[in-house]
Amino acid sequence: MAGVEEVYAKHFQPERSPTGWEVWSWFFMRISGLLLVFLLLGHMAIMHVFGGGVDRIDFDFVAARWDGFFWRTYDWMLLALALLHGGNGARIVIEDYFRKDGLRVFLKAGLYAVTFIFFTIGTFVILTFDASQMPGGG
């Protein structure tokens, strides 16, 4: 098996001169992608296909699911990996299509801010949700 830098160099023109950071971003997309194949297809199968699909999803369903440690961890890993993988993917798309410095920097800053805010919201909800504290819940 070839080294990461070697494989990367095979796919990109030398004049693009990837920085070390860009190589690791490329490698991260493959590692996180591989994990996401299992986490996300599992999530889609459980929530959308088997056991009645989205029709059975309501407050009680989520409360029972997040009662244990396992699904909270699963969902948080999915949240973190999907946001990092998706955010980095969107960054690459921005770098490809917006060559003007000003607009590109503006869009990337916006993307980072939005990704960070959604990561914070998602993490907060998964960590702090307590069905017994809800009006009419638990």
Added chain:
Amino acid sequence: MWSWLLHRGSGLAVLGFLFLHILDTSLITFGPKIYNKMAKLYESPVFRPLEVALMFFVIYHSFNGLRIMVVDFWSKGAQYQVLLGKAVMGITLLLFVPAAFFMLRPLFI
């Protein structure tokens, strides 16, 4: 070329839904009444086709991503490009068609 475009498009579409999905799940902190109202919305005939589209994008993006990894890390990967491309389409349809059937069935029964 088209697989590269579909990979980008499906990736951006799934990311877009991820943002929406984080917001809708956050409604759980406002209690059962508000969360259940939102959950009902996803069962409507308007959202079903979007759910089916999301499923297609996720399955395609997953297996096309695996194909990219095979081409990147397996020395003979590029040699089997055409076959791998067909395999991605085959597996995607094989998983997507039954999944779409299960997701759309509640609309007809």
